[in-house]
Amino acid sequence: MGADREGGARRRPMRAVAYAACGVVLLSGCASMPDNGDLRDVESTPRQDTQVRVFAMPPRQDAPPSEIVQGFLEALTSDDPQYATARQYLTPAASRQWKPELGTTVLADGPDFKAERTMGHGDTDDYVFTLTGSKVAQVDEQQSYTPVSGAYSQPVHLARDRKTGQWRIDVLPLGVVMGESDFQRNYMSVNKYYFASNSTAEQGSQPTAVADPVYVRRRVDAMTQMVRSVLNGPTRWLGPAVRSSFPTGTALKKGVTSLTPDDQNKLTVPLNEKASRVGPGKCSEMATQLLFTLQNLTPTVDTVALQRADGSSLCTLSEDRAESVAVRGSVQRPEYLYFVDDKHRLVRIAGRSAGTGTDPVPGALGEGAQQLSSAAVSWDEHAAAGVSYDGKSLYVGSLAMTGPLGDPVLQSQGRTEADRLTTPSWDAGGDLWVADRNPARPRLLVLEKGAGRPLEVRIPELDGRITAVRVAADGVRIALLVEKGHKQSLLIGRIERDGSSGERPVVSVLGLRSAAPELEDVTAMSWAGDSRLVVAGRQQGSVQTMRYVQVDGSTPEGPTPAALTGVKSIAASDDDRLPLVAYSEDGIVRLPSGAQWQQVVKNGSAPVYPG
Template sequence: MGADREGGARRMPGRAVVAYAASGVVLLAGCASMPDDGDLRGVESTPRQDIQVRVFAMPPRENAQPSEIVQGFLEALTSDDPTYATARQYLTGEARQTWKPDVSTMVLLDGPGTEADPSGGRADGDDFSFTLTGTMVAAVDAQQAYTPASGRYSQPVHLTKNRKTGQWRIDGLPQGVVMGKSDFERNYMSVNKYYFASNSADAGTGQPTGVADPVYVRERVDPMTEMVRSLLQGPTSWLRPVVRSSFPTGTALDKGVTSLTPDDQNKLTVPLNDKAARVGHTQCTEMAAQLLYTLHNLTPAVDEVELRAGGARLCSLDEESAVAVAARGSASHPDYLYFIDGKHRLVRIPGGSGDTPKAEPVPGPLGEEVKQLRAAAVSRDEHTAAGVSVDGKALYVGSLVSGSSLGEPVLRSTGKTETDRLTTPSWDARGDLWVADRNPVAPRLLLLEQGAGVPLEVRAPALTGRIRDVRVAADGVRIALVVEEKDGKESLLIGRIERDEKDGERPVVSVLELRSATPELEEVTTMAWAGDSRLVVVGREQGGVQQMRYVEVDGSVPEGPTPAAVTGVKEIAASEDERLPLAAYSEDGIVRLPSGAQWQKVVKDGSAPVYPG
């Protein structure tokens, strides 16, 4: 389509460009009168800060031909019109009633092309047909959930000429919205809405654990109100089985509330309907925490939320108090970065230090030369660690307390080679330990409750390859797996952790609905969680070179810069607390990347860096 063209030039027929300043609306010079020749006119910049360009579509031109009608309609889909009112002007009256733009957004690589259908009528007659074509990149569904897509897109569009007015209009079209990738990136943004783990993943803390549910909303069409509505409507289908919301079923914005804006103290008042009128104080503060976490990264900032229902104030909560109400992975701040040194001991350095301090062995047996290690994982409270022996055969668990002893291995692998044995383990928020045994005779994903006892074999019915790497999210309900497929391709898969727990019985634990977070990568070298819904991945596309990038759990690529390149990365470490530097094991040894700086060498002789988790 016209808005997605080679070379980055964007020609927008039938569009008006408007800039919004902090103090209100400003029509830029050259746009006060709308263009009638379809060209984007030059505009003068304004010296004010925080200017946000808005794009609005123009209605169909008198006596426009079918191709112009279709093109104008497609352009209107990419505008910042909240209700697509202008796009509807390109439709017949009946089509306006039946077209539902909010059911989906189809994203195409270069935008939809239009091919005239010779069998669909003639422009000098009363009807005409086109086919919209393109290469699919992704789809956003009615719940605003993003899913990568591939293959060819082909959908018919039919036009008819009104016999009374002589004007062409679209009377047959696909449901939803279609646009090119660059227009999608300009129009939409990814935002996390938050629910709580329903399986008590935070056992022992007394706090619910926040779980990020990423969705895409239109960036310049009141995203704050849209995110509140989306949160109240409930979690996306993929996440729903393992989370809960503290909002009572049926809770919505009060009748007549069309827009929400914080006051000059960054306090947002949210009027709710009567479904929320009788909630208690504890439940209300959990509801407010969900809202605060959801609105955390939006502009303008929200520092406090007040909930109201039935004309009465229910509760209020600020950001500082929200931390005491609900836990969130990105709000935790690990004390140390850990790695294996040249003597095969577990050592550590302060996690957020600006300088490069000297590494010191951890307290306890894993920091001594009692057992030589090749990999380790540290519990999220940093009280316990698990280490894999240098040959990969044995898994040990020990306390990070001086003077404690190391018992027998909690798990052994009988794989014939080092690469056929135990992976690096991972701790979840409950204090349970996850690890995969890569023995090709009996490959298994295993869970040791509290890092001890007889391992539980985790069910993963959709898993077709062999697990090479395991990382559990801080929320305890999602797991990232690097899987080697039978064709040699490596995939980063995200699964949902479900637990069937019955009194007096051991739980049945399953990893379900695995989905790819990096469908374009052929090789995944290493990965780590780097936020509530974000991972950092090192891998390679087919025929490409090694690269490092951030990815979202839904398979989309977040906005913002990618990490600086570093040579020969073999392992990566990141924290859900995005303020802490990335760390890697590369050709230069252990290196780390502080914010706003270049990669710095920590130690030449070291491997397997990890943050707690």
């Protein structure tokens, strides 16, 4: 289960035959190993095609204690839905008490194990093994991923059954433990969707959809897993900032164990009595949550039909209608890429253009009367905010009409450019976010609708100074580069608004967590999807690299961006048809899909897509 190791000090577990035609691989834990002595490990299951299912072998007759432990650990990495084979390595009492759904501990390598001691005499002998390893992550009972570190050490106790004489595990750790490579083979990240509870977006009655990534077992009826996960509600981290349209207690109808779309790509979801009285509007929101979630999992569902427990129809929602029920950031289609040219004007280039011709944006920010160092463009591309060349002043101007720029909406008192304003960022509700890096008064600020007196945002858990800000389109999550000790880390926070104390809301960023724990120093970042960011940074002792990261700190599947040196800023779009763009030592460059980095202009800086 850990990464394969070279050398013959550890004996590899035996594997049974792989039946490729049936798409099945059987794992056997029948390798004979001594019950004491050197540390042993359980080797990783070789990477298989994602369509190949892996099942474990049950314990063989008269297997020694070490083989029982190894076989059990092997069985944890199989595709057995209820871990039926793994339970055969346990005593009946231990099987009843063991709760694999309580979570999964992910280790850098497969768990090592060794015999610690034996107790008793003759037929009453028992064994105590210790599982050890280096922790990488923890997936909790809500399927939420959290990076962790430190040593893992848990006892496993075995006893001999007095009637059968067979060794079985009677004390074991809670949940499941496996190596990182097995975790990547067995699990996948899927976004489930809820609605912003305090969205400021003026979208009529449309709520704003917010992604909540969870990990599910890849080949164990992932569709049904995801439907149950949505019904169970948001993860603890996101929960305070979102709501679900499903009434509390809603679940699948009793007896429904699996869901499958029909040949028309419609998924019918029978619900229990808790959902029987919802109205048409609420039902459409419920179906939208499921449809957004399932389309993130598979393209084979384009319609969701919700049913009452008695079999009658609640509502049916198609893909086309879902987009009119809720706003989702990933469906935004930017028209232009924007950046600051060598005359310090805001200019733009058609987002899907392969050319290099640029035009100043309409309005005062494109005229050059006020020189800029960076800018941000609203999601509707009707307004822009620009930071003056010295970093001291923030201006907001229209991209829809000409006219004077007006006075700055915010000014910093920092002594140097590096101690003044960051590049601003818009959310889809039209609010403008920016950090003031002034060491005498560092703060995060939000201007409602890009105007008026700035609100200072509370960040009680912040330890360091904010050097870059990118708010998600949903206005619920925010990415911050935070400097401490001359190193920058990427943190994700949850935005909460409390309007109960007066005319102006109290805005807070809470639940700060690392999104790039493997990087020692992050130099640039941008949102690149509903729950994904692209970052440039360095691991300890290495050169700068670019990669994608998830908001929960995990690494998404798929290729990483091509290498690029000297990256100073990055721009990515939620629309994956648009190229990744960066400002580097080569100027403004872009990375079209399937190609290498191409120069757009030599003299330019601060590229941004809307947001």
